[in-house]
Amino acid sequence: MNQSTPELVIDRVSRNLSGRTIIEDLSLTLDRGEVLGLLGVNGAGKSTTLRMISGMLAPSSGSVTLGGLDLYANPERARRDIGYLPEEPPLYGELNVEEYLGFCARLHGLPRPTINAAVERVIERCELGEMRRRLTSLLSKGFRQRVGLAQAIVHEPALIVLDEPASGLDPIQALRLRELIRTLAVDHAVVLSTHVLSDVLACCDRVAILHQGRLRHSAVLSEIDAGSALRVQIEGDVDKDAWLHMPMVASAQIIDARCWRIRLRDGSSASDLAKAINDCSFGLLELRADGNALEDIFVRIATQPDTTEAAA
Amino acid sequence: MKTIRLIAGNDIKRQFAQPFAWILLALVTILLAWQFLLLFEVYLELASKLNAADPRGASDSVALPVLRILSGLLLLIAPLATMQSLAGERRAHTLPLLLAAGVGNLRIVIGKFLGAFALVALIVLIAVCMPLSLEFGTTLDLGRLAAATLGLLLFSASLTAIGIACSAWTAHPALAAAAALIISSLLALIDMGARLQGVNNELINWMSLSTHLEPFFFGLIASVDIVYFLLVTMLALLFAARRLDSLRTRG
Incomplete structure (x- = not known):
């Protein structure tokens, strides 16, 4: 793949569900090594956007390409390069953590000889060692979230898509998750959705604010801070x-x-x-x-439905 | 093929990690064993009047009636075995794992089908073992028994595929089971219902699952019956794959 090509390109994507426009004319790009935070109130279209990026949901129009491959023209190849953590971690309660991660690794097409090493690596990375033999149905919310994250990265995908990864975690768990996401960004492109501003400030390089299905604001976080004065x-x-x-x-x-x-x-x-x-x-x-420039932008967009702020 | 095996294997493992599959196996086995023993008792009473060396005696009196009872039970067993496969995944929010993993919809469906069929086929094979045990004391018509077993496996494959299609259609396992039971029963009994209404239509007769199962109990293996069961199975699985496709495109 050409290094200058962005890892993920969302080009003029729209999505209608039951005759209602959920996402309208969304365009975004993301490079490896970047963390993009999708910010928006509930119902802004974040999860729908992530489902389209992960290949779960086809866009009504527009295209999503990953590493130059269209996600829907080459679904199987492209999706192997994606790790997706939905809002609810997709865990099989009858399997223990190790069995589950082994299944996920095989499902994502890892060669058999590399599976054990990949599972060990991800167990260590997500600090799941003490829980490795425990059934996933018996895990606490924080560990469930970590196992969900582990399944998303076990096959070392180019793009990691995380839907509300810190949802329901206590402050310490959320802090550790943020640290983990930052370390993941070294080798991967990461998209995460949240409505928690502190998550974005702590983890993300860039932010895209969605409201009523449209991209209302997109900026590099350091620029927001620098320009906030x-x-x-x-x-x-x-x-x-x-x-x-x-x-x-x-x-x-x-x-x-x-x-x-x-x-x-x-x-x-x-x-x-x-x-x-x-x-x-x-x-x-x-x-x-002014350290709360992002908050102000977000609040202004979220409380003024007719705002016409141009997407950067 | 590797992914299909993986999904099927995972489903089999998960099924047998839960009590449901074991309870279903135990209940069906107990019920069939009870029927088998009742039929066997009647057979013993009549045995003195029959020629024990005549294979039609034990086969017609015990073996095939047990398998006929099983064919009726399969109408209930297959929906119960399949109701969790896709509807359960949707309900437990685990379907995104498969859909986002780059596995084709048809491969997911075939994997799910094989996972559920393993349990149904195991029940059929356990049921067949009961009449086979008579071979120790009498002579069975093994040809007919083999044909009936093949017929039951094809019949249960069709019912399992219908169950998978219903399971893909809804996120509620109970609703999936009810829909599968209704559709399977309609397909199995459609010709009987038509005859009761005084309608004797060849097409209705041909459409019925029972019409194509019955020849196997007489030891007749006709390609038209095999093709019919395979056709029903494939159509149901294609419908399930289409449903997964529409989950991606329509949400």
Whole structure:
């Protein structure tokens, strides 16, 4: 495969179910080594998108290609390169962890001599050693999720698709899962869906926000943070023009009545802004780096159904 | 072929890891053994009047009636053996594992079919062992017994395939079993129903599963009957594969 070709290309994909448009004109790309977070409220179309990426569901229009192969024109070959963890881990309760992972490895076409080594590797990677002989039906939620993840990576796929992987986990389990996902991203392309912003911030390189089946925002997380600049809390009510009259302010965005997100022009500093606010007698209460830019974007999109923010 | 074997093997292993398959096996065996012993008792009473060396005696009085009873039970056994195969996977949310693994729909269906058929075929073979035990004390018409066994295996393959198709159609195992029971019973009894209504139609007669099973009990192995059972089996499996396909395309 050509190294310059993105691992996963979703090109103008739409999906209708029962006469309703679930996904509309979605385009995304993903390279090996990247983690893409699909963010959206419940019903935004995240799971449908992941089911299409994993080959579970055919798009009504558009195409999904993996490593240059169309997922539906070459389904069997392409899908061997995908590891999919659905929202509910697909575990056979009658099998123990080791038997189950062995079955998954064979199902994904691993040659027989390599199966034992692959199962051992994934048991170690997902820290399932103490549970290896336990029936999957007897596992706790956290271990079920880990076994689900193990089945998705046992065959070392190029693309790993995870639907709400941290759902139902306690904070410690969620933390360890995030660490695991970060380590997976070294060798694989990873797509995960979630409605938990902290998961995206902790695991992902890029974020795509879906709302009502459409891609409303797509960005590299580091760019969101870099561009977010400052959050300013003031005593008085001011309008946007008052901010824009300040020479160091590139843009101003209201968060609530007295809280603003301010982006500075190149070469300006936070102290310049603080001085200007004092000079204008706005009554500065708080000035800090804006670490919640993603949250604000998400909340704005999720609460304004008619938003027309262009996808990057 | 490797994937089909894998899916079938996994289903067989999972079936026998649960009590359901064992209970089904035990109940059917007990029921058939009871019927076998009743028939055997009647046969012993009549044995003095029959020529023990005449193979038609034991075969007609005990062996084939037991297998006929089994053919009726299979209408219930096959839906019970197949109801979990695809409907159970959908209900337990495990079907995505197969669908996303790059395994073709038809291969999934054939694997599921073979997994369920193994249990049904085992029941048939256990049932056949009962009349075969008479061979120690009398002479059986082994040719007829072999033909009847072949017929029952083909008949149960068709019923299993119908069960798989119903199991693909719904996510509720009980509904799948009920649908399979109704369809199988209709196909088995359609000619009898038509005759009761005074209709004697060749097509209705040909469509009936019983019409094609009956010759095997007389030791007649006709290619038309074999083809009929294979056709029903293949059509039902294709329908199941089509249903999986529509799960991908229609959701």
